[in-house]
Amino acid sequence: MxxxxxxxxxxxxxxxxxxxxxxxxxxxxxxxxxxxxxxxxxxxxxxxxxxxxxxxxxxxxxxxxxxxxxxxxxxxxxxxxxxxxxxxxxxxxxxxxxxxxxxxxxxxxxxxxxxxxxxxxxxxxxxxxxxxxxxxxxxxFDTAVAIATEALERLQTTGQAHGRVMLLETMGRDAGWIALESGIAAAADVILLPEIPYDIEAVAAVCRERESRQRFTVISVAEGARARGGDVVVQERIEGRDEPVRLGGVAHVLAAQLQSRISSEVRATVLGHVQRGGAxxxxxxxxxxxxxxxxxxxxxxxxxxxxxxxxGGELTSVALDAVAQGRRSIPPEHPLLDCARQIGVSLGEPA
Amino acid sequence: MxxxxxxxxxxxxxxxxxxxxxxxxxxxxxxxxxxxxxxxxxxxxxxxxxxxxxxxxxxxxxxxxxxxxxxxxxxxxxxxxxxxxxxxxxxxxxxxxxxxxxxxxxxxxxxxxxxxxxxxxxxxxxxxxxxxxxxxxxxxFDTAVAIATEALERLQTTGQAHGRVMLLETMGRDAGWIALESGIAAAADVILLPEIPYDIEAVAAVCRERESRQRFTVISVAEGARARGGDVVVQERIEGRDEPVRLGGVAHVLAAQLQSRISSEVRATVLGHVQRGGAxxxxxxxxxxxxxxxxxxxxxxxxxxxxxxxxGGELTSVALDAVAQGRRSIPPEHPLLDCARQIGVSLGEPA
Amino acid sequence: MxxxxxxxxxxxxxxxxxxxxxxxxxxxxxxxxxxxxxxxxxxxxxxxxxxxxxxxxxxxxxxxxxxxxxxxxxxxxxxxxxxxxxxxxxxxxxxxxxxxxxxxxxxxxxxxxxxxxxxxxxxxxxxxxxxxxxxxxxxxFDTAVAIATEALERLQTTGQAHGRVMLLETMGRDAGWIALESGIAAAADVILLPEIPYDIEAVAAVCRERESRQRFTVISVAEGARARGGDVVVQERIEGRDEPVRLGGVAHVLAAQLQSRISSEVRATVLGHVQRGGAxxxxxxxxxxxxxxxxxxxxxxxxxxxxxxxxGGELTSVALDAVAQGRRSIPPEHPLLDCARQIGVSLGEPA
Amino acid sequence: MxxxxxxxxxxxxxxxxxxxxxxxxxxxxxxxxxxxxxxxxxxxxxxxxxxxxxxxxxxxxxxxxxxxxxxxxxxxxxxxxxxxxxxxxxxxxxxxxxxxxxxxxxxxxxxxxxxxxxxxxxxxxxxxxxxxxxxxxxxxFDTAVAIATEALERLQTTGQAHGRVMLLETMGRDAGWIALESGIAAAADVILLPEIPYDIEAVAAVCRERESRQRFTVISVAEGARARGGDVVVQERIEGRDEPVRLGGVAHVLAAQLQSRISSEVRATVLGHVQRGGAxxxxxxxxxxxxxxxxxxxxxxxxxxxxxxxxGGELTSVALDAVAQGRRSIPPEHPLLDCARQIGVSLGEPA
CATH class of the missing domain: 3.40.50.450 (Rossmann fold)
Structure with a gap:
């Protein structure tokens, strides 16, 4: 054979x-x-x-x-x-x-x-x-979560030192598993997922509320996360140009959205390919x-x-044509979502 | 409340x-x-x-x-x-x-x-x-496996450099889960578990066979592992004493058993409390x-x-009195055991 | 007191x-x-x-x-x-x-x-x-180098899998120490520093030469690195706009410069604040x-x-006013530069 | 050539x-x-x-x-x-x-x-x-210190949980550099070196004093450390034997010495070959x-x-015959020793 x-x-x-x-x-x-x-x-x-x-x-x-x-x-x-x-x-x-x-x-x-x-x-x-x-x-997946968790932890300490809002964009265009698990593991304050369109005012409210006490906020955001009410277009003025330019990447969009609503500095990091390589x-x-x-x-x-x-924790097999063409996104009733809410994590949902 | x-x-x-x-x-x-x-x-x-x-x-x-x-x-x-x-x-x-x-x-x-x-x-x-x-x-458990895996990997490189047999004793008095999973993750050559009494001649045969090719052997051994045919008592002569003394700890027992059967040097490490602390x-x-x-x-x-x-991968609850007093040891038909055998790991079973 | x-x-x-x-x-x-x-x-x-x-x-x-x-x-x-x-x-x-x-x-x-x-x-x-x-x-500094080294190593494996050119931008506006030491430690193929303006053709030549053999190239670039012959302005066309827009950040500038010169895909990652936080x-x-x-x-x-x-490896003290206002950049004759060249690392210098 | x-x-x-x-x-x-x-x-x-x-x-x-x-x-x-x-x-x-x-x-x-x-x-x-x-x-050396530091940190948390004295024996028969640097890096409470014979009463006093407040004590001990007043022989009764047997290895000797002097449990780990392998x-x-x-x-x-x-931080060369046959042990006036004392680390010196 x-x-x-x-x-x-x-x-x-x-x-x-x-x-x-x-x-x-x-x-x-x-x-x-x-x-x-x-x-x-x-x-x-x-x-x-x-x-x-x-x-x-x-x-x-x-x-x-x-x-x-x-x-x-x-x-x-x-x-x-x-x-x-x-x-x-x-x-x-x-x-x-x-x-x-x-x-x-x-x-x-x-x-x-x-x-x-x-x-x-x-x-x-x-x-x-x-x-x-x-x-x-x-x-x-476990490795990607581990890498993202470590990055969030590093961002937390520098956020704490400067009293900043720190955003980490992780992979997950259609499903936010990495952002969710790494966010929980790293004690992120806000986790934004493709599955739950975020309310920018709710996110800003979390940051503002934390400004006065802990001074800093850590946000774990999946690349596929998007704002409630449709695609938010964020534009930025570029030196020497008349018209503003549209920004790409949810972390930078979100950073711009937040910065106009809160007084702390906001910093965004895109983890990118680092989370898919290595041992x-x-x-x-x-x-x-x-x-x-x-x-x-x-x-x-x-x-x-x-x-x-x-x-169910066991290896088995399915027919190749049973592999639906969609993505396994996080179902609304998934226990991890409620677990996150119970321990005080904001999922960007309106209050 | x-x-x-x-x-x-x-x-x-x-x-x-x-x-x-x-x-x-x-x-x-x-x-x-x-x-x-x-x-x-x-x-x-x-x-x-x-x-x-x-x-x-x-x-x-x-x-x-x-x-x-x-x-x-x-x-x-x-x-x-x-x-x-x-x-x-x-x-x-x-x-x-x-x-x-x-x-x-x-x-x-x-x-x-x-x-x-x-x-x-x-x-x-x-x-x-x-x-x-x-x-x-x-x-x-996942953390303990991660720590043991890293230790096994470190032992592998030094074993390779010197052409030695390297033993790592991990926790697991009644169940060998840590030794099994870390052994698989670190590509150990032999994994010895409380659930499968080992045949010392079979283990020695693996080491001897590897001596000629890869030069080194890595063995992951649970503290509760024991030799086939009942408790093996290993004794060592102590300077200035007439009678030999019984050694304690499976890694040292096994090292002594092996050393008398093979020509490569054998080195044993007991990971101990290091594997239960830390982040x-x-x-x-x-x-x-x-x-x-x-x-x-x-x-x-x-x-x-x-x-x-x-x-089945989901959190649920059982009655406190349903928690049997025994230990959940690795069942003989557990797929991970066969997986280990298939990829060429010896479980110390007789040939 | x-x-x-x-x-x-x-x-x-x-x-x-x-x-x-x-x-x-x-x-x-x-x-x-x-x-x-x-x-x-x-x-x-x-x-x-x-x-x-x-x-x-x-x-x-x-x-x-x-x-x-x-x-x-x-x-x-x-x-x-x-x-x-x-x-x-x-x-x-x-x-x-x-x-x-x-x-x-x-x-x-x-x-x-x-x-x-x-x-x-x-x-x-x-x-x-x-x-x-x-x-x-x-x-x-040692921690920053360690973090950047790990990121470069992760990028290397994914670059190898896909046959890509992977860029990592590390901190160092005026001095390229982090990019240099992490680049050496992670076996980067090219290291670009603020101290040595790079020749884009020389960098592209390294990538092209590696395309045929190892398939991938890893580049460690300090944020302050810049192209020989003055500031290179890279512009990109934005959807729905007539005129191109100038890109910011050396990694993205460099990626765009390289992409137009080689056939492999180029991917840039900016490590950002991750490298200054954590234990x-x-x-x-x-x-x-x-x-x-x-x-x-x-x-x-x-x-x-x-x-x-x-x-000289010893702690001592200097007068506060002896702390010159400049930055301690890598001197041209620093042994680490020559060391990098000897082991085959390109510093972006013209051939 | x-x-x-x-x-x-x-x-x-x-x-x-x-x-x-x-x-x-x-x-x-x-x-x-x-x-x-x-x-x-x-x-x-x-x-x-x-x-x-x-x-x-x-x-x-x-x-x-x-x-x-x-x-x-x-x-x-x-x-x-x-x-x-x-x-x-x-x-x-x-x-x-x-x-x-x-x-x-x-x-x-x-x-x-x-x-x-x-x-x-x-x-x-x-x-x-x-x-x-x-x-x-x-x-x-840096790698060995890093591994020992991580092990000490892991031991610290389990020591803290149980209120125990945790000993880690690291390499260093003639020179205690690993024990010293890892001990400082991991905030060990006591560091015992070959260069400074320890006073067992002084070590026990540190443990006792900490029992009442922090509950736990972490001790970093080089394999070559020895007690003041010459070689201490520690014997242990072995089941079924009339006469006691001499214990080997400084960590176990020290553990036995301490256990007879304090009420907290003492646990010893020998890091062994783990500290010389790996990346x-x-x-x-x-x-x-x-x-x-x-x-x-x-x-x-x-x-x-x-x-x-x-x-002096620079690479140079010396004649091969200038390499004295002795070992570079830690000189008594080395600043790191005083540094350790200043931050409250006991070096096992009598009060």
Whole structure:
């Protein structure tokens, strides 16, 4: 049996731990030959592969990124039926009996399309945003939360020293899991999520109320957060120009909105790519190893067209086409939201 | 409503996060007065309490230990019926309508005994060993795994440099969760657990086989691990004495057993108390906050005689007397055991 | 003897360690009464002080920020002679025999002005940029380098996964110490400093050369770095506007410059305030403690008008007016520059 | 030119950073061929080498241990003149024009002996204990201090929770630098050093005095610390034996001494090998890189028989035979000792 492994979409901590576990498990469990496919589906299309054996994946568990490389620039589906067929032909030419695709919802959609066309595919969900439908907790998320928590804590001390409002923008365009968990873990005063449009006056009120006592306010804001009442356009005057310019990025928009309403200085930081690189936490290493091992079992048992997933704390699998195309955003009744409110965190809701 | 909070038994990362969350939630949710009881049931017996308000618990989320102190020296139940009655009288004298006890199975047994005698008790499970029956994942465990993982990684590099066998003994007298998860996360070569008596010849064989290739071996061993075929007594000659002396501690026993069987040098480290102190991970802060918030809801709803617990990834509660007196050891069919075997980790089982 | 302590200017890791050490040393060494002055010279002007005793400074060594608060908004010198006199009168009203000022060159200039007017002043240099003239190594700098190094490492793995050019902008308007040391420590490929105007073609050439082999490039850039041949103005087209807009911040300017010259994607991150908050490294805690202890000795010996400093690895002191008003930028012949070049780091110099 | 690089003696964080820097600098600076010698002088004797080029040393800067391996088991000098000659012949057979030896004082003594016999040798000092004569600060030491500081902090919180005396034994047989700096950085209450024999009554008095107020005491003790009045022999009764047995290790000896004098529980942890493995701090990476680059300059300039060293904050070199055979212990008048005393740390000196 010859199995290909690829990583697609944005990278995240734990990809290498999955590659290592799937390789070792495939070798040990069903004596498979394993090949690593470079740069996702683009590499599969072009036949760029290399042998993965026990030695090749040794020492990978703690490495960030993906040794296979990834590509979010080339999607075979965007090249129509022809693109899909080229991938399938290439897989056959490489002698692959099955392909393990590790990636986000885009990668899973491609895997499903290929599976429908006869290529034996299985998937492992990857999203540091933790927002793949049907998957309770993806690897990489814990690491992203840990990094964001540390950044919020650092911002808190400098906020305290200067009596400032400190904003940290974390990843999460459609789902605010990172902002929510890191905000709770770092004792943020305000957490703003894509799921709950914020009331700028309510946020300003929290800052003003804290100005007099604790002097500082820490705000954890997901990149997808937006103001209540539709998109707020914030403009800024640029030197030497007549008309104001629109600012981009929620942290800077929010900072400008707040600064006009409170007297403390407001400072915004965008954590950016820092939160998706580097060594995974111990938690994510174990989780990624479990995902990798589980998907290898699927392959060895010949259960294709499925994605490994975590439900109720246990690993299981779902059909690839059951992976809804939406995002797993935070449901309004999620206990963590109420937990945040109970311990006094403002979610930017009107009073 | 006036509610007391105490922490009992050994400490662990996240206790202060629970104290903070339970206090804030009680105040906000049912406008309770909250008092902190010093040094567990001993302090309750003696009436040593202090007011806990919003300000008093501010800034606690990342602190290790417990600001209330704990005591594993005085158990009112060991003083018979009289002891239990003294605690109940003291609670009445302090005007406590309910008591939240955060602790291990010993603390829960006391809570149950007091509840049976009429004191409104609720519990929050605490065990860095992750071995309380009925609780899937306790706070503090993730931090202990993270610390042990880092230590194993450090030992690996020095083992690699010198071509040595490096042993790390972690906590876990009855359950090997810390040794198992940290061993997987740090890519240990051998993991020895209380649940699977080890075959010393099998362990030595792994070391010998690695000597020729990778030169080094990393072994994660739980303090409760023991050799197959009953307790192995290892003795060592002490300078100036005629008879040999028995060694204590599984890491040193195992090191002596191995050293006589292989040519590489063997070095043992006992992580000890380092793994139960210090700042909790972001994961544990969130989990501890959720536990604290949940137990406050129980109190506000008047649901006493119960312990908050995590099942299937969700917080719920069980009756205090449902907390079996045993330990939640790793079941033989637990998927993590097979996962470890699949990726090539030896669990010390005979070949 | 009654001594006031204040922290001025931007905060940095280690300020609380200084406050703790100076307080303990003053109490033990010359039995002084110590008062903490809130929010720098502004607080001294307004008489806002509080008692600092052994207990008050306990547990401060690892805290980021400054428990005294700081202010970079009010400078008594900007209020003319009257401002200086008000500060001196307030110090007398508070019964202060001496004032310890911890801060940057601005704070030292104020301290010198007050000392010339008769107030017994001593100074402790503080700059995470490590750029105070006459001071070899300031506390806080090591922590900033450690944080930037970790961020660069995280960016490296994600750059490697995607084949991208990753830029990290660190603090350092006039001196590039943080960018230089973190760049070396994180094995950055390019380091751009205020001291060496960069040749954009040379930087692009490094990226292009790496594209074919390692696929990714990591660039550590100080906020004060600028292109050779004067200020480069980078403009970007904004949706719905006719004319392009000028971009701010060297990382974004550089990213735009590079993106038009190479085919890999370029991503910029601005580390910002994250690098000045949080717990100091062990190194900075020891250094801050030594500074605090040393300045207390100056006070006890009555040596006023001086600033503690590190020279040749030893603590000593210099006259406050010897603190030149410039910045200690990296001298062209500094061995670390040549060291970087020797190990293959590009400093953006033309080929 | 063909240059060999070897690492000898115990490992420490930063060895790989030196190997990387020396290789890159030799290649770039004098176009040398570089070969890595495996397992120190033993490997040189046996001719076990491998090519080191730019690619081979890429990615090494943050790795703990040494990719070349080390050996403290085979010292050619112990094999007499014949041993030395065999090393020299092997070096000639390998075509080596010079050998860079990275190691402790033992390694430097061998290097000096070989240099005297005509082999072109240069040295880089390595000791996490920071105790090589003539070298102000060796790489690896900062990392060891950071690890010990974190362990002390973790012990502090658990000590605080239980009201215990917590002891941490760190490396330092002849010099107490690690115990001293980590003790100051972690706000230890007592620091015991080889350089200052401790008075057990004075240590017990500190613990007793703290019992009533802070409840806990943290003690940082170097492995080479010993009691005033000569070696204290502590014996313990072993079950089933008539006579008591002598305990080993200063932490356990001290714990037994203290436990008989105070009422709080005493707990001892031996940090062991954990403190010499793993990724170096940013500080140590920069320092190791500088050492590696500097020694490459020596080789390129043909300055043999010398060891690179740090003096007054600057890198320079000393003759190999100037490296005294003793250890650089903490001099009695070292400012850090007085600094510790001033901030209230007990050094175990009699009252």
């Amino acid at each position: 010859r199995v290909g492994v690829l990583t697609g979409g944005g990278d995240g901590p734990g990809l290498n731990a999955v590659i290592r576990a799937v390789t070792k498990s495939l070798i040990r469990h069903c004596n498979a030959q394993v090949v690593g496919i470079e740069e996702g589906f683009a590499g599969l299309m072009d036949g760029r592969v290399r042998q993965l054996d026990w030695r090749a994946v040794s020492g990978l568990i703690h490495l960030g990124g993906t040794v296979l490389g990834t590509s979010n620039r080339r999607n075979p589906l965007l090249e129509g039926e022809e693109g899909a067929q080229r991938v399938i032909e290439s897989a056959r030419a490489l002698g692959l009996d099955a392909v393990v695709a590790v990636g986000g919802d885009g990668t899973m959609a491609i895997a499903q399309a290929l599976w429908q066309r006869g290529l034996a595919m299985v998937g492992v969900p990857k999203t540091i945003d933790n927002d793949i439908v049907g998957c309770e907790r993806s690897f990489g 995974p936490t111990a938690f994510d290493r174990v989780l990624a190893t479990r995902y990798g091992n589980e998907v290898a079992q699927l392959v060895c048992r010949g259960e294709f067209g499925r994605m490994v997933t975590l439900q | 006036r509610v007391g909070v105490l922490t009992g038994g050994g400490d662990g990362p996240g206790l202060n996060a629970v104290i903070r969350a339970v206090t804030k939630s009680l105040i906000r949710h049912c406008n309770a007065q909250v008092v902190g009881i010093e040094e567990g049931f001993a302090g309750l017996m003696d009436g040593r309490v202090r007011q806990l308000d919003w300000r008093a618990v501010s800034g606690l989320i990342h602190l290790g230990g417990t600001v209330l102190g704990t005591s594993n020296r005085r158990n009112p139940l060991l003083e018979g019926e009289e002891g239990a009655q003294r605690v109940i009288e003291s609670a009445r004298a302090l005007g406590l309508d309910a008591v939240v006890a955060v602790g291990g199975d010993g603390t829960m047994a006391i809570a149950q005994a007091l509840w049976q005698r009429g004191l409104a008790m609720v519990g929050v499970p605490k065990t860095i060993d992750n071995d309380i029956v009925g609780c899937e994942r306790s706070f503090g 909790p991970t972001a994961f544990d802060r969130v989990l501890a906050t959720r536990y604290g918030n949940e137990v406050a809801q129980l109190v506000c709803r008047g649901e006493f005689g119960r312990m908050v617990t995590l099942q | 009654r001594v006031g302590v204040l922290t001025g200017g931007g905060d940095g890791p280690g300020l609380n360690a200084v406050i703790r050490a100076v307080t303990k040393s003053l109490i033990r060494h010359c039995n002084a009464q110590v008062v903490g002055i809130e929010e720098g010279f502004a607080g001294l002007m307004d008489g806002r002080v509080r008692q600092l005793d052994w207990r008050a400074v306990s547990g401060l060594i690892h805290l980021g920020g400054t428990v005294l608060g700081t202010s970079n908004r009010r400078n008594p010198l900007l209020e003319g002679e009257e401002g200086a006199q008000r500060v001196i009168e307030s110090a007398r009203a508070l019964g202060l025999d001496a004032v310890v000022a911890v801060g940057g060159d601005g704070t030292m200039a104020i301290a010198q002005a007050l000392w010339q007017r008769g107030l017994a002043m001593v100074g402790v240099p503080k700059t995470i940029d490590n750029d105070i003239v006459g001071c070899e190594r300031s506390f806080g 100091p490294t062990a190194f900075d805690r020891v250094l801050a403690t030594r500074y605090g202890n040393e300045v207390a000795q100056l006070v006890c010996r009555g040596e006023f008008g001086r600033m503690v400093t590190l020279q | 063909r240059v060999g690089v070897l690492t000898g003696g115990g490992d420490g964080p930063g060895l790989n950073a030196v190997i990387r820097a020396v290789t890159k600098s030799l290649i770039r600076h004098c176009n040398a061929q570089v070969v890595g010698i495996e397992e120190g002088f033993a490997g040189l004797m046996d001719g076990r080498v491998r090519q080191l080029d730019w690619r081979a040393v890429s990615g090494l800067i943050h790795l703990g241990g040494t990719v070349l391996g080390t050996s403290n088991r085979r010292n050619p000098l112990l094999e007499g003149e014949e041993g030395a000659q065999r090393v020299i012949e092997s070096a000639r057979a390998l075509g080596l024009d010079a050998v860079v030896a990275v190691g402790g004082d033992g390694t430097m003594a061998i290097a000096q002996a070989l240099w005297q016999r005509g082999l072109a040798m240069v040295g880089v000092p390595k000791t996490i204990d920071n105790d090589i004569v003539g070298c102000e600060r060796s790489f690896g 170096p701090t940013a500080f140590d990476r920069v320092l190791a890189t500088r050492y590696g680059n500097e020694v490459a300059q020596l080789v390129c300039r043909g300055e043999f028989g010398r060891m690179v060293t740090l003096q």
